[in-house]
Every structure is written in structure tokens, then in C-alpha cells.
Amino acid sequence: MMRMNLVLLLGVVLSALYLVNVQYESRRLFSELDRARAQAHKLEVDHERLQVEKRAQATSARIEGLAKSRLQMRPANPAITAYVAYTPDATGPAGAVAAANPVSMGRVK
Amino acid sequence: MSRSIAYHSSPLLASPTPVWRSKFIVAAIALAFVGLAARAVYIQVIGNDFFQRQGEVRFARTLALPANRGRILDRNGVILASSIPVPSIWAIPEDVDRNPEQLQKLAKLLGMSLPELNKKLQDEDKTFVWLKRQVDESVGKQIEALKIKGVYQRKEYKRQYPEGEAVAHVVGFTNVEDKGQEGMELTFNTDLGGRNGSRRVIKDRMGRVVEAVGDEIAPVDGRDLQLSIDSKVQFFAYQTVKEAVLQHKAKAGSVVVLDVLTGEVLALANYPSYVPDKRQNLSGEQLRNRALTDSFEPGSTMKPFIIGLAMDSGRVTPQTPIQTAPGRMTIGNSTISDSHTYSTLSVTEVIQKSSNVGTVKVAMQMPARAMWEMYSSVGFGQKPQVPFPGAVSGRLRPYKAWRPIEQATMSYGYGLSVSLMQLAHAYTVFGRDGDLVPLSMLKVTEPPVGQPVFKAKVARDVRHMLHLVTLPGGTATMAQTMGYSVGGKTGTAHKQEGKGYASKKYRGVFAGLAPIDAPRIAVAVMIDEPSNGKYFGGVTAAPVFSQTVQQTLRVLGIAPDMTVVPQVVTELVEESF
Numbered sequence: 001m002m003r004m005n006l007v008l009l010l011g012v013v014l015s016a017l018y019l020v021n022v023q024y025e026s027r028r029l030f031s032e033l034d035r036a037r038a039q040a041h042k043l044e045v046d047h048e049r050l051q052v053e054k055r056a057q058a059t060s061a062r063i064e065g066l067a068k069s070r071l072q073m074r075p076a077n078p079a080i081t082a083y084v085a086y087t088p089d090a091t092g093p094a095g096a097v098a099a100a101n102p103v104s105m106g107r108v109k
Numbered sequence: 110m111s112r113s114i115a116y117h118s119s120p121l122l123a124s125p126t127p128v129w130r131s132k133f134i135v136a137a138i139a140l141a142f143v144g145l146a147a148r149a150v151y152i153q154v155i156g157n158d159f160f161q162r163q164g165e166v167r168f169a170r171t172l173a174l175p176a177n178r179g180r181i182l183d184r185n186g187v188i189l190a191s192s193i194p195v196p197s198i199w200a201i202p203e204d205v206d207r208n209p210e211q212l213q214k215l216a217k218l219l220g221m222s223l224p225e226l227n228k229k230l231q232d233e234d235k236t237f238v239w240l241k242r243q244v245d246e247s248v249g250k251q252i253e254a255l256k257i258k259g260v261y262q263r264k265e266y267k268r269q270y271p272e273g274e275a276v277a278h279v280v281g282f283t284n285v286e287d288k289g290q291e292g293m294e295l296t297f298n299t300d301l302g303g304r305n306g307s308r309r310v311i312k313d314r315m316g317r318v319v320e321a322v323g324d325e326i327a328p329v330d331g332r333d334l335q336l337s338i339d340s341k342v343q344f345f346a347y348q349t350v351k352e353a354v355l356q357h358k359a360k361a362g363s364v365v366v367l368d369v370l371t372g373e374v375l376a377l378a379n380y381p382s383y384v385p386d387k388r389q390n391l392s393g394e395q396l397r398n399r400a401l402t403d404s405f406e407p408g409s410t411m412k413p414f415i416i417g418l419a420m421d422s423g424r425v426t427p428q429t430p431i432q433t434a435p436g437r438m439t440i441g442n443s444t445i446s447d448s449h450t451y452s453t454l455s456v457t458e459v460i461q462k463s464s465n466v467g468t469v470k471v472a473m474q475m476p477a478r479a480m481w482e483m484y485s486s487v488g489f490g491q492k493p494q495v496p497f498p499g500a501v502s503g504r505l506r507p508y509k510a511w512r513p514i515e516q517a518t519m520s521y522g523y524g525l526s527v528s529l530m531q532l533a534h535a536y537t538v539f540g541r542d543g544d545l546v547p548l549s550m551l552k553v554t555e556p557p558v559g560q561p562v563f564k565a566k567v568a569r570d571v572r573h574m575l576h577l578v579t580l581p582g583g584t585a586t587m588a589q590t591m592g593y594s595v596g597g598k599t600g601t602a603h604k605q606e607g608k609g610y611a612s613k614k615y616r617g618v619f620a621g622l623a624p625i626d627a628p629r630i631a632v633a634v635m636i637d638e639p640s641n642g643k644y645f646g647g648v649t650a651a652p653v654f655s656q657t658v659q660q661t662l663r664v665l666g667i668a669p670d671m672t673v674v675p676q677v678v679t680e681l682v683e684e685s686f
Contacts, residue, residue, distance in 0.1 A: 027319035030319055031317040031319050034310075048191060049246075052191050052271055055187065055188045055271040056269075056271035059275075059344070060272075060275075060340065061272075061273065061348075064344075076663065078591050078593075078673045079592070085668070
């Protein structure tokens with residue numbers, strides 16, 4: 001009887017120690033998870049910020065200004081544009097080729 | 110010599126201990142245990158809540174989970190407004206290290222003078238003082254690098270508007286608390302705002318979160334708002350109206366571009382405008398969204414509606430001759446006159462030459478009620494359905510109160526007032542088969558159903574007349590644009606001042622459609638008080654129309670419907686099939 005009690009006592013002590021260990025481990029992991037989450041949020045925010053910054057660098061106003069001042073470009077008009085007609089039901093490969101090659105417009109003087 | 114004491118025979122010990130003593134000790138110890146037990150019961154049962162709470166206060170924290178304000182996008186998903194956390198600088202005045210050199214640097218970074226900064230830090234009783242809210246990320250980093258004691262940073266959401274002044278009036282802006290104050294930001298504030306969440310956690314000694322307590326209330330992010338605006342069209346519209354206002358030394362100008370097929374607002378630009386991020390020295394002039402909040406007498410731009418109504422009721426055809434000589438006519442004791450005298454004009458020519466007398470002669474054949482009903486059904490005198498703060502309904506008095514002279518002047522656009530948005534919207538009737546679709550500031554996914562106003566043939570005939578206005582012999586040849594056929598009507602209205610009309614103040618207006626055979630867009634332009642010599646709508650507003658149409662149709666990818674002499678030198682590769 002006495003031996004049985006000793007074994008049970010040992011069991012209780014071991015399980016208690018294990019519980020403490022598990023609790024510690026869980027808290028450590030949770031804290032890590034939390035940090036990872038915060039990191040994810042920060043990255044998301046950074047992503048959003050960079051997107052806005054990218055947009056701010058690519059607004060029509062800025063592009064037009066740069067194109068005019070630095071590259072001496074001017075707005076396009078129909079006289080200097082070659083139009084490529086695209087009809088979805090064009091017969092055979094002709095339509096497909098014409099639509100796929102809008103680059104063949106040539107040089108603008 | 111040794112003396113020994115025989116303890117066992119000590120007379121003191123010999124006296125028998127009284128029994129009550131030992132009982133007293135036992136009782137005292139027992140009482141102590143009872144005390145402990147009672148305390149344990151008190152702590153764990155009776156006062157449990159209190160102690161639990163006190164314990165929690167020491168390690169549990171409620172963390173706010175701020176919801177992101179939704180973004181505002183244009184029809185192609187381009188960001189027009191987005192909230193980004195930026196550092197805000199605050200301080201505990203008592204703790205601040207008063208090193209003048211350091212403070213000078215700080216003041217410079219914050220963009221204020223040293224006395225200003227010192228004034229903020231002067232009240233030592235305060236435990237929290239904002240030094241500057243929402244500074245740039247780079248400024249925040251530099252301030253952090255200064256490492257001044259007692260100066261801290263906190264992240265706050267700030268609204269960013271990458272497109273700047275071009276879309277300022279449409280998008281509006283938020284205040285420092287990220288709440289909408291103007292424009293779409295205000296109208297859709299609830300949708301954009303979202304709901305903050307929170308969660309309770311246990312923190313350890315180092316401030317790390319180690320456990321979550323209870324359920325987390327997840328934040329609900331605000332919904333993204335997709336407008337019908339096209340940022341490129343918007344930019345070009347703003348650019349052209351700005352140039353026109355500067356060129357004609359005008360007070361202001363507005364332009365509205367509508368999609369005729371869907372009723373969507375593609376662009377709505379006003380000049381003067383403002384940069385939504387920097388609103389320090391804003392004036393009401395800059396803030397006004399004139400296209401919606403200003404109503405004006407539309408002048409001759411009303412004539413096509415009268416002619417349309419007359420044709421719709423079968424009173425006239427485009428070929429019906431109207432005698433306009435001698436260029437004036439008297440109704441009651443008022444005289445209506447034309448700026449040029451013509452003889453007999455056909456109905457088509459009445460529009461093309463913009464004859465007041467001709468229009469009045471047609472209008473006076475119709476009952477006032479029919480005119481009122483037609484004006485109402487194209488939206489005049491009613492609040493436009495666009496959900497915009499401060500949009501005006503204009504003025505259209507009930508027909509029963511019209512005197513004959515008023516009916517006459519109303520036929521050529523005096524005595525009633527409309528906003529530019531209403532004018533553009535009304536013109537979509539001619540662009541479609543005579544029906545009116547609702548306006549929309551948000552992207553439309555399903556084609557809307559229109560309310561019929563005119564017969565399809567009437568709309569087509571009016572389109573032809575509008576086209577002639579822009580051809581040689583019409584009043585607005587400057588509205589022409591390369592590659593695309595256009596049609597529209599000019600209007601030049603004296604500005605009202607007090608009770609009468611100001612003699613030298615005008616408003617140049619142009620409203621039109623393009624491409625005229627199968628219209629895709631309706632554009633209305635208004636130039637307020639041009640003061641550089643020219644003031645006719647055909648000279649001030651029509652060129653803005655021309656450029657806006659050119660750029661809009663190009664952006665929308667619509668092929669020209671007129672032949673253009675190409676100026677392209679191509680090196681086309683011969684393709685063989």
C-alpha cells in the first residue's frame with residue numbers, strides 16, 4: 001500500500017512538473033506567434049504604404065510633366081496614331097496577327 | 110569549587126503546571142488556524158471577484174485592434190485615397206531633457222520655431238502633449254535618432270491622396286482622426302470607416318504577450334470604395350480646365366465628363382482646387398465643388414431641349430422655317446433680341462446660329478406645363494441623385510407662376526438655374542435614344558434602365574443639329590477635335606448680381622456629346638468670369654470641351670470616326686498571308 005502511494009506521489013510530482021513545462025512552452029510559442037502576427041501586420045502596412053508611394057510616383061500629372069520636360073514628348077492625337085482594328089470574330093489568322101502586332105505602327109516623327 | 114544545581118529538584122519545576130495553560134496554547138494555535146481558514150475562505154470565495162480583478166489589472170491588458178479605413182479607388186482600381194500609419198510626436202513635458210541644442214534640432218524637424226516648441230513644453234503639470242501629429246516617416250526616424258528623453262512617438266493613421274489636387278473635389282478629405290469631412294470621404298464615411306476590435310491578453314514582466322484571455326473581437330476593416338471616376342480622364346479634364354482658367358484670366362472653371370451608356374461620372378474637375386494632404390491655408394473658393402454646388406443660368410444650352418420638345422410633340426420638324434427677322438421681338442413690355450440678325454431660318458439653323466427669337470417663337474407655341482414637365486424630366490430643379498454633400502437642385506419655378514415673358518426667357522436659358530452636373534446629365538438624353546439614365550459616382554456593373562423623355566428619332570435629329578453647331582457656320586467651331594465628330598451647344602450667360610445682371614460679368618458654357626453618331630461621352634464645361642477680352646462660350650469653354658473629348662476618347666480606347674490625314678511616317682513591314 002505504501003509503495004503504491006509512493007508511486008502515485010511520484011506520478012503527481014512528475015505530471016505537475018510537466019504541466020509547468022507545457023504552460024511555459026505554450027506561453028513562449030504564443031508570444032512568438034504574437035510577434036509573428038505583429039510582423040505580418042507591419043509588412044501589410046508597409047506594403048500598403050509602398051503601393052501608395054508607387055502610385056504617387058506614377059500619377060498622370062507627374063508622368064506628363066516628366067514626359068514633357070525631360071523627354072520632349074507631346075500628347076498623342078489621332079494624326080500620329082496608327083489604329084489597329086480588332087474584331088473578335090475576324091476570319092482566320094489575319095485578324096489575330098493584326099491584333100497581336102500593335103507594335104508595327106512605326107516611328108513617329 | 111563547583112556548584113551544581115539539581116534541576117530535577119528545582120523547586121520551580123516542582124510546582125505542578127496548571128492544565129489551563131496548555132489548553133490555552135492549543136486553543137490559541139487552533140484559533141490561528143481558524144483565522145487562516147477564514148482568510149482563505151474570504152479570499153477564495155467571498156472576495157474572489159475583487160482579488161481576481163486586482164490580479165488581472167496587474168497582468169492583463171486590453172489591446173485595441175484598429176480597423177483600417179477602406180481605400181477609395183478609381184474605376185480601374187487605381188488608389189485615390191488610402192490610410193497609412195505615420196508617426197505622431199508627443200512628449201511628457203516634465204521628463205523632457207532641456208538641452209537647447211537638441212531642442213533646436215527637434216524644432217527644426219517639426220517645422221516650428223524654438224519658442225513655439227518651448228511653449229508647448231512649458232506646462233510641466235501635463236503628462237501628455239502632442240508636439241506634432243502625423244509627420245512624415247523620415248522625419249519620425251530622424252527624431253527617433255535624436256534620442257531626446259521624454260519625447261515619444263505613436264502611430265496614427267493618415268489619409269494619403271496620391272492623385273493630389275486633380276481629384277480633390279471628388280474624393281474630399283478626412284480630418285486628423287481619419288473621419289470623412291468632404292466629398293466621397295464624407296458621404297461614405299460609415300462604409301469606409303469599419304469598426305475597431307479589441308482583445309484581452311496577459312503580458313509578462315517583459316511586456317510580451319503570453320496568453321489570450323477570452324474571445325477576441327476582430328476588427329472589421331472598412332470597405333473599399335470604387336468610384337466611377339477614371340483617374341486619367343480626370344487628370345486631363347483638370348489639366349485643360351486649369352489651363353483655360355489661367356488663359357482667360359477667369360475666376361473659376363469646371364468640367365464634367367459622363368459616360369452616356371451607363372450614366373457614370375468619368376471626371377468631375379474644378380479649378381481652383383487644393384491638395385488634400387496640405388490644407389493649411391484653404392479658402393472657400395478652393396474647396397467649392399462648383400460643378401455640383403454652384404447653380405447658374407444655363408443660357409443658350411437650353412435651346413436644344415425646347416426644339417426637342419417641339420419636335421417630339423410634332424409641332425415642328427427640323428426643316429420648318431421660322432422667321433427671325435428683324436432680330437427682335439416684343440413680349441409684354443420686354444424685348445428679346447439676337448446678337449446677329451438673320452432672316453428666315455429652319456429649326457436646325459435656329460440651333461446652329463443660336464437664335465433667341467427663333468427659339469422663343471417655337472417655345473411660345475407650347476403650353477408652359479409641357480416645358481416645365483420636360484425640364485423636370487431631364488432633372489432640372491431637382492437634386493441630382495449623386496450622393497454628394499452640398500449638391501444643389503437649381504431653380505425651376507412651378508409653371509403656374511410663369512408669365513409669358515418668363516416662359517420666353519426660360520426657353521433660352523434665363524430665369525432658371527442648373528448646376529453643371531445637371532446640364533451634363535440632361536445632355537445624355539440626346540446622346541442616348543432620348544431616355545435619361547440615373548447618374549452614378551460609383552462604378553456601375555449592370556447597364557441601367559432609362560426613363561424616356563424624347564423619341565429616339567428626335568434625339569437623333571437634335572444630335573445632328575448639335576453637330577452642325579460645331580461645323581463652319583455654327584457658333585462653336587472651336588469645339589471640333591481631331592479624329593472625332595462632336596456636337597454641342599454653347600451658352601454665354603450674363604452673371605446675376607443681386608437683383609439684376611452684371612454688365613461685364615459672364616459665364617461661358619459648353620455642353621456636348623462625342624462621337625456624335627454613337628455618343629459615348631457627354632461633356633459640360635463652364636468658365637466663370639473670363640476677363641481676358643473673350644467671354645463667349647464658343648471661345649472660352651468650347652476649346653476645353655475639344656481637348657477633354659480628344660483625351661477622354663483616346664483613354665477609353667475608342668477609334669476615331671472621322672478620317673485624319675496621318676502625320677505618321679511608318680515603316681510598315683509588308684505582311685503576306
